[in-house]
Amino acid sequence: MNAAAVPAELQHWARAFEGGNHYDAVYDRAAADAVLARNRTMVIVLAAVGGVSLLLCLVLVIFGGAFTRLLIVLGVFGLVVMFATLPTILNVGRGMRRLAVGNGTLARVSGEGVSFGLVGPIAWSEVAGVIEYDSTARAQASARIPIIGWGARFSQKAGNGSRGLTIALRDGSAVQARIRDENERGFVRLWGPKSSPARPGDIAIILDSFLDDAGVRQLLEAIVVGGLMNGVPVHHPRSAADYIQTLGRLVDPKFPAA
Numbered sequence: 001m002n003a004a005a006v007p008a009e010l011q012h013w014a015r016a017f018e019g020g021n022h023y024d025a026v027y028d029r030a031a032a033d034a035v036l037a038r039n040r041t042m043v044i045v046l047a048a049v050g051g052v053s054l055l056l057c058l059v060l061v062i063f064g065g066a067f068t069r070l071l072i073v074l075g076v077f078g079l080v081v082m083f084a085t086l087p088t089i090l091n092v093g094r095g096m097r098r099l100a101v102g103n104g105t106l107a108r109v110s111g112e113g114v115s116f117g118l119v120g121p122i123a124w125s126e127v128a129g130v131i132e133y134d135s136t137a138r139a140q141a142s143a144r145i146p147i148i149g150w151g152a153r154f155s156q157k158a159g160n161g162s163r164g165l166t167i168a169l170r171d172g173s174a175v176q177a178r179i180r181d182e183n184e185r186g187f188v189r190l191w192g193p194k195s196s197p198a199r200p201g202d203i204a205i206i207l208d209s210f211l212d213d214a215g216v217r218q219l220l221e222a223i224v225v226g227g228l229m230n231g232v233p234v235h236h237p238r239s240a241a242d243y244i245q246t247l248g249r250l251v252d253p254k255f256p257a258a
Contacts, residue, residue: 001111001229013225017111025106025219027210106210109222111229114167116203118187119178122167124230126175128200129250131166131235132220133243163208163216165223166243168250172201191251200251 003014016023108115113123169175169188173196176188190199207216224234237243248255 002231003229005228005231006225010221010225013222014229017226017229020111022108022110023218023222024108025211025215025222027106027215107205107219107223109219109226111226114223114226116187118181118184119175119203122169122175124226124232126170127227127230127232128168128170129233129235129246130223130227131168131237131243131246131250132164132224133166133237134163164204164206165220166202166204166247167223168247169201169203171198172251173197173199175203176201202247202251 001014001018003011003018006014013023105117113121113126115121172188172190176185176190179185179187188201188203190201192199207219211219226232227234235246237246245255
């Protein structure tokens with residue numbers, strides 16, 4: 001481990017890891033359960049909105065007159081909201097359930113690696129890169145846009161936070177194989193040809209659905225320091241496009257440069 005690669009303001013983490021200590025990111029289980037309950041409620045609401053909107057469109061198209069066009073537009077809008085928002089909310093809920101299996105511990109970070117409840121320890125030598133992102137400003141801007149903002153706020157309340165972490169894996173196939181339950185192996189996303197026996201992968205985690213501001217900051221600092229001490233590159237993308245480019249280059253050497 002190389003503590004010299006760590007910025008001065010984070011040296012206390014380097015000293016802790018050199019001393020053999022680890023950091024546990026402990027989440028508020030009651031708060032996480034409340035988000036999951038709200039997530040399930042919103043799925044039901046969105047499905048109901050979509051069903052009513054579809055029925056409204058069909059009835060008005062068949063029986064409506066000249067003054068029903070506005071109602072048809074509202075019905076179509078309801079369908080658009082459902083199809084645009086429901087997949088995101090379902091994915092958020094699925095991801096939260098996969099993370100909420102560590103008996104209150106979201107992640108454990110040490111000088112040797114990082115671990116999660118589903119997959120267990122991941123050595124730093126298995127990590128191709130770490131991406132830390134913060135889209136809070138973009139989320140706040142989206143929430144202020146008429147109509148679109150309603151959907152953005154809806155998604156945020158269902159657990160789709162704006163601060164997160166992505167860990168790119170050299171051999172995602174090997175890490176994924178450690179997950180005993182085949183139904184949960186999507187926790188590690190794989191890239192590249194399916195015929196390849198060793199596909200790169202990544203683990204993407206939304207943090208502010210589980211942790212408060214202090215908890216997010218501490219976990220990110222611990223992972224950044226652990227990565228830097230072991231020669232793992234740490235990236236801070238400036239935009240969604242930058243994030244895609246960064247992740248693409250980490251999991252695919254042939255990914256086109258910007």
